[in-house]
Amino acid sequence: MLRAGLATLVAVGIALTVSAPVAGERQERVKLCDPAEVASVVDRFVAAFNTGNTRRLDRLFARKPYFRWYSTDAPGERFLPVAASRASLLSYFARRQTPYRGKGALHCYSSASDQLIVWSMGRES
Numbered sequence: 001m002l003r004a005g006l007a008t009l010v011a012v013g014i015a016l017t018v019s020a021p022v023a024g025e026r027q028e029r030v031k032l033c034d035p036a037e038v039a040s041v042v043d044r045f046v047a048a049f050n051t052g053n054t055r056r057l058d059r060l061f062a063r064k065p066y067f068r069w070y071s072t073d074a075p076g077e078r079f080l081p082v083a084a085s086r087a088s089l090l091s092y093f094a095r096r097q098t099p100y101r102g103k104g105a106l107h108c109y110s111s112a113s114d115q116l117i118v119w120s121m122g123r124e125s
Helices: 004-014 035-051 052-062 089-095
Strands: 069-072 100-109 116-121
Touching: 035 052, 035 100, 035 116, 052 089
Parallel strands: 069 116
Antiparallel strands: 100 116
């Protein structure tokens, strides 16, 4: 399980990391994420992860070609190249329930739902 308070702290750290579009993406749709948008996406991720809501998790993660990876350590470690597989992501979420810390990056859009493109997690110590 993740803690929402911790996720909010992580959100501030990633708010300024995503500003450029991926090659081929329509530039007018991508915008710099503000801290409130990042916190909202991270909070929704934390809630969906903690409740095992795979439908909601599916909507939170970008599709190809924008999805880059979701990685975590043991148990059930997920590192590259497997971490780059969007196809195995939801079945992976269905098997996980352990306390974690996380960090990531997302695309923010002017007229569409913001989506995670990278997320990495490790167990809380």
